[in-house]
Amino acid sequence: LVHCPFLVLQTKGEQVAGKEMSVIVEFTNPLKQTLENVMLRLEGPGVLRTIKKQFG
Known part of the structure; x- marks a missing residue:
């Protein structure tokens, strides 16, 4: 069972x-x-258009 990780936003x-x-x-x-x-x-609906960023 995999849980989504807790995100820290700064x-x-x-x-x-x-x-x-x-x-x-x-x-x-x-x-x-x-x-x-x-x-x-x-x-962020109404705030931020969708941004996708690939790593690795």
Whole structure:
């Protein structure tokens, strides 16, 4: 049984409506194997268009 990892989100810099900002997303891999070809998808309806980022 695999559980979704707890995500830690941190913003960098000033948060101003309508302006670009940076977000740091951290999590601990719950599996006993190295993750490969990871796809991270972020979205915020009405706030953020869908962003996909591939790692590995």
